[in-house]
Amino acid sequence: xxxxxxxxxxxYSVPLGPLGQIMLNRSINKGFWHGFSLxxxxxxxxxxxxxxxxxxxxxxxxxxxxxxxxQGIGLVFLFYVGIKELILPAIYRGHIDxxxxxxxxxxxxxxxxxxxxxxxxxxxxxxxxxxxxxxxxFWISFSALINQTFIHxxxxxNYTLFSLxxxxxxxxxxxxxxxxxxxxxxxxxxxxALKYISSILYLTxxxxxxxxxxxxxxxxxMNRGG
Numbered sequence: 336x337x338x339x340x341x342x343x344x345x346x347y348s349v350p351l352g353p354l355g356q357i358m359l360n361r362s363i364n365k366g367f368w369h370g371f372s373l374x375x376x377x378x379x380x381x382x383x384x385x386x387x388x389x390x391x392x393x394x395x396x397x398x399x400x401x402x403x404x405x406q407g408i409g410l411v412f413l414f415y416v417g418i419k420e421l422i423l424p425a426i427y428r429g430h431i432d433x434x435x436x437x438x439x440x441x442x443x444x445x446x447x448x449x450x451x452x453x454x455x456x457x458x459x460x461x462x463x464x465x466x467x468x469x470x471x472x473f474w475i476s477f478s479a480l481i482n483q484t485f486i487h488x489x490x491x492x493n494y495t496l497f498s499l500x501x502x503x504x505x506x507x508x509x510x511x512x513x514x515x516x517x518x519x520x521x522x523x524x525x526x527x528a529l530k531y532i533s534s535i536l537y538l539t540x541x542x543x544x545x546x547x548x549x550x551x552x553x554x555x556x557m558n559r560g561g
Contacts, residue, residue, distance in 0.1 A: 339485045340497045344381070344504020350512050353413055353544075354463045356537045362513045368448035373456045374509035380460050382502035384470070388478035389486070389494040403555065406548050409466020410541065416459065417537045468547040 350359055354377060362370025464470060486493050 336485050336493075336497060337500050340500035341504040341507075343481075344501040344506075345508040347501075348377075348381070348505035348508045350509055351536055351540075353417060353537050353540050354460065355509070355512070356534075357416060357459070358509065359512060359516050363516055365452075366448060367513065367517060369452060369456075370513045371510065372448065372453055373460065374506060374513065376456050376460045377509070378502045378506035380464055381505045382498045384464070384474060385478070385498035385501050386494055388474040389481060389497065390491065400555075403548065403551055406466045406468055406544075406551075409462045410544055410548065412462050413466055413544075414541055417534075417541060466544070468544055468551060 348355070350356065354373070358370045358373045358377070360370075361373060481497065482489065486497060
């Protein structure tokens with residue numbers, strides 16, 4: 336069970352989504368702790384979500400109207416954060432490269448990590464998990480698979496143990512990802528390429544989330560009209 340939980344956590348947390356891209360970008364531009372604290376808070380959120388759905392509490396969901404409203408507000412907030420931290424810096428760097436202007440690596444200076452930064456990261460993680468339209472459907476199916484395949488004695492202790500190991504896997508994967516991007520920080524071409532890739536992945540994922548939300552709104556409207 337431990338190997339399965341840790342491995343699933345590692346796979347689940349590969350930083351390809353919006354939160355992962357922001358995490359990696361912050362670790363490069365602002366410093367290690369800005370990225371790792373986001374990863375740590377995300378791992379805590381993964382623990383609580385895993386525990387909630389394994390124990391069956393996750394089936395108690397918010398009303399459709401409130402869930403759609405929260406998702407819409409959250410996605411607008413995530414879009415704003417992505418534009419500010421991923422898209423605009425990549426465009427700015429591209430403009431400098433085209434004009435052959437000297438690029439000062441200290442333009443984006445490392446920022447000291449403090450309680451305010453921690454609260455911002457906590458808010459960002461909360462908004463992400465509220466606004467992500469795929470989380471509910473994913474965890475309903477995923478938790479059923481885990482219960483059927485990996486947990487043989489269904490009790491709160493085993494749910495907690497599995498969730499802790501799963502969260503440890505997510506944190507380990509993201510920690511290694513942060514170390515990797517910080518190692519290549521001095522290779523400017525690779526760093527610029529990663530920023531462009533991050534921006535594209537971010538916009539693609541957020542666009543998909545908006546598409547899912549629109550589908551949910553249309554489905555909800557049709558059901559009420561019917």
